[in-house]
Amino acid sequence: MIKNVVESTAPSAEPIIELTNVKYEYAAADKLALSDVSLRIYPGEYVAILGPCRAGKTTLCLTLNGIVPNMMMGYLEGSIRIKGKETRESIVRDVAKTVGMVFDNPEYQLSQLTVREEVALGLENIGVPREEILPRVAEALQIVGLVGFDNRSPMALSGGQQQRLAIAAALAMYPDVLVLDEPTSNLDPIGKQEVFHVAARLNRERHMTIVIAEHEVEVVAAYADRILVLDQGKLVLEGPPSDVFQHVDELNAIGIRVPQVTEVAHGVHSFKSKPDARYPVTLEDAVLWARQNRLESQA
Ligand SMILES: Nc1ncnc2c1ncn2[C@@H]1O[C@H](COP(=O)(O)OP(=O)(O)OP(=O)(O)O)[C@@H](O)[C@H]1O
Ligand SMILES: [Mg+2]
Numbered sequence: 001m002i003k004n005v006v007e008s009t010a011p012s013a014e015p016i017i018e019l020t021n022v023k024y025e026y027a028a029a030d031k032l033a034l035s036d037v038s039l040r041i042y043p044g045e046y047v048a049i050l051g052p053c054r055a056g057k058t059t060l061c062l063t064l065n066g067i068v069p070n071m072m073m074g075y076l077e078g079s080i081r082i083k084g085k086e087t088r089e090s091i092v093r094d095v096a097k098t099v100g101m102v103f104d105n106p107e108y109q110l111s112q113l114t115v116r117e118e119v120a121l122g123l124e125n126i127g128v129p130r131e132e133i134l135p136r137v138a139e140a141l142q143i144v145g146l147v148g149f150d151n152r153s154p155m156a157l158s159g160g161q162q163q164r165l166a167i168a169a170a171l172a173m174y175p176d177v178l179v180l181d182e183p184t185s186n187l188d189p190i191g192k193q194e195v196f197h198v199a200a201r202l203n204r205e206r207h208m209t210i211v212i213a214e215h216e217v218e219v220v221a222a223y224a225d226r227i228l229v230l231d232q233g234k235l236v237l238e239g240p241p242s243d244v245f246q247h248v249d250e251l252n253a254i255g256i257r258v259p260q261v262t263e264v265a266h267g268v269h270s271f272k273s274k275p276d277a278r279y280p281v282t283l284e285d286a287v288l289w290a291r292q293n294r295l296e297s298q299a
Helices: 057-064 092-098 115-125 130-143 159-171 189-206 217-223 248-253 260-267 283-298
Strands: 017-026 034-041 046-050 074-082 099-102 177-181 209-213 226-231 234-239
Touching (some): 017 057, 034 074, 034 234, 046 057, 046 189, 046 217, 057 099, 057 177, 057 209, 057 226, 115 130, 115 159, 130 159, 130 189, 159 177, 159 189, 177 189, 248 260, 260 283
Parallel strands (some): 046 226, 099 177, 177 209
Antiparallel strands (some): 017 034, 017 074
16 A cells, blocks of 8 residues: 555654755766755655756756766765665665655656556666566556556656546555656646646645645645745755745845745735734635734724
8 A cells, every 4th residue: 555654743753865965967967966964764755846947956856766976977075865775775676665756857758658547667676576576556546546558658647647647656665755747837736737647646635745846836835834945055044935935035046036925915015014914825825814814904
């Protein structure tokens, strides 16, 4: 069964991912893609990575499943531990059993003639016995809402369905962590919602650890427990959305948008004059904030 990893996200638990002073430079580059990054991710957390173009988001995602450094030409300093094990001492196929990965373009990840074969592929590659493969494929397709699609061609699916298929292929491996690198950047609004919904359900109902690089700050504000902000390879801000999105000017300065409700509150002059004022980051926060302000202006 796809695991209910751990019930708690308490920092007292052991981190499932731990990066310590990680520096990484691609062989073909003249500057660091990651510059002294240290972070911990705990079981059951939903962590969003925000950052402008070329900030290092994809590189960070690739460190989490061992592709960096094991399958890339480059130079690594520091330590990357997944479940306590250094990834440079592991093989990528083994790291993939713990960390599933979904990339931005679903078409590039799909190679098989049918949906069933697509999900089964990874399992065959790691030598899962034949009789276990079909139930695992069925379970993964059920979780992402693709029951009955088994014999369809992946190429005939919508973008959102393709990306859910890519998630199913990762889930069939029974990972502890699902890493999604801008999984909705090539999808229409419906496809985006489908993918966000599946990721949120996996996190909330199955306590799966989710790490997602994502531009949609409204979604990040609604679902993430914690945000990591990268700029030029450095981790420049970190915390829950309600804290990180208070830094409107700093985020805008590096090219990161804040949620619309936060932007509106930021533009309200009276707000800035209150030293302890906190901007709303979700629609629910904004409704409370508007009520509070109306009450204050009536008093
Ligand atoms: N294969 C590669 N070879 C050389 N340099 C690379 C390679 N991949 C990325 N880089 C460089 O590493 C830095 C970080 O790139 P990365 O793709 O991790 O950023 P990103 O935040 O994912 O960007 P984007 O928003 O465009 O997806 C950039 O300067 C980029 O040019
Ligand atoms: Mg990227």
